[in-house]
Amino acid sequence: MKGLILAAGRGSRLLPVSATRPKHTVNVAGVPIIVRAVRALREAGAEDIGIVTSSSSETELRDVTLGSGHLTFIRQPEALGTGHAVLCAREFLEGQDTLLYLGDNLFEDSLRPVRAALGEADAVIGVKQVPDPQLFGVAVVEGGLLRGLVEKPSQPAGNLAACGVFAFRPGVLDAVAALEPSVRGEIEFPQALLSVIAAGGRVRAVEFGGFWSDAGTPGDLLRANAHYLSQLTPCMDGTLENSELSGLVVVEPGARVQNSRVTGPVWIGPHAVLRDSEVGPYTSVGRHALLSHTRIQGSMVDDFARVHAPTRLLERSIIGRHAVVGAPSDVGLQLVIGDRSVARL
Template sequence: MKGLILAAGRGSRLLPVSATRPKHALPIAGVPIIRRAVHALREAGVHDIGIVTSASSEADLRDATLGSGHLTFIRQAEALGTGDAVLCARDFLENQDTLLYLGDNLFEDSLRPVALGLPGTDAVIGVKQVSNPQAYGVAVVDKGQLRRLVEKPRHPESNLAACGVFAFAPQVLDHLAELAPSERGEIEFPMALTSVLAAGGRVRAVEFKGFWSDAGAPADLLSANAFFLSRLASRTEGRGNGNTTSGPVVIEAGAVVEDSILRGPVWIGPHATVRGSTLGPNVSVGPHARVNGATVSASLIDEFAHILHPSRPLRHAVIGRHAVVTAPSDAGLQLVIGDRSVVRL
């Protein structure tokens, strides 16, 4: 079985943090989303993995997956939908069964049941009960079999969302190749499953019970960050002095943490510096970041960011790379806000 991760998009709902790199390269509890995707496929027993990229995303994704073993990068020339992305990888798939992963998803559960559910059917779809199915592609399932998919219905027939992972046999690519573009002008992979059903084929549904996020918006990033932080075990490889800690706290090699209160779960990345601050719960501090004299909770601070004596606590904050958050000067409040930024004062 081949593995295929779709990661060509940048993620407009995550602007501005996705303005300079694809959302799949963003860190969740210190690990890039794309690296978590690769790990999920390998844990499911799939080791020959392709990643569909764009010209603007490939370099960042290569950097984010360093150390993840052999990967094949496949270029999608235009953003013409998930179905087109799969068709771009047709030569790589070599007429084999495929485990397909939409690259901005994050799962607690193993993907093995999806991969192992393929024999005897045309395709398998992962589904998850959600409280707001109208925001997703909704799967109507009967006795473990998919009956139909409806994209963002006003009046959902079920509360099962299609959650971004599929397995499919080679013949599904023939259905995909015959699809016309959707109203958005894109070829969507789930439409191929509708075509399979219309032709009398079978699609099995596998329901996930654990945590799932599609990391599409800042709130999703923070909830995923909190979940994966909660799974950490305390570990100190950096240097700490005069700190008070509770709960799981990880201080990576090269980090310096002094005179601070750490309420886990907290992750402090390599070569970060934290002094005189209160962090947590649910805070990650990226590599080489500096946090001085700050109170931060439920937040994601990326690499090389500087949080220096802000006048207010930070909560539910997403701070991008090289960003600076500090106290007002004598001249008063200063804001330098880029396109699509969000500030609540």
């Protein structure tokens, strides 16, 4: 079975974080989203993995996946939808069964049940119960079989959201190739499943029970970061100087914690420096980042960021790579700023 990750989109809902890089490269608890996708596919048994990229995203996706084993990068020349992206990979798929992963999704559960369900079906769709189905593509499922799909219905027929993972046999590609563009002008892969059903085929639905996020908005990203931080194994591989750690804390090699208090769950990346600060809970601090005289919680600080906020509490904030934050006053503050931004508040 081949693995295929769709990662050509930049993610407009995640702006400004995604303004200067693909959203799939954003770190969640210290691991890029795209790397988590690769790991999930490999754990499910898909060793030969392709990644569909745009011309602007390929270089950075290659960089962040170094060390993830052999990967094949496939260019999608235009943003014409998920179905079009799959067709761009047709030569790579070589007529084999495929485990398809929409690259901005994050799963706690293994993808193995999706692969296994393909043994008795033409295709498989992953679904998840959600409290707000009107925000998602809603799957209509009867007896474990997909019967319909409705995109963001105003009156949902159920609460099962299509959650960004599929498996399909080679013949499904013919159904994708036969699709007409949607009202958005895109070829939508999930619509091919309805064509399979209409032709008498079987599409199984596999329900996920654990954590799932499409990491599509800053709030989604922060919730995913908090979840994965709580799954870490504590370790202290850096340097601790006159500081206090409590709870689940990971201090990576080369990191220094000086005159600070850290309340887990917290991840402190390699060569990061915390100085005279209070950090956590539910906070990640990227590689080579510097926090000085800062109080921060429930937030994400990316690689090489610089934060000096002596009197304000930073919370529910996302601070991009190489960003600089200075906050000298004493009022609570929330920030979502992109890479290489400068905020002086």
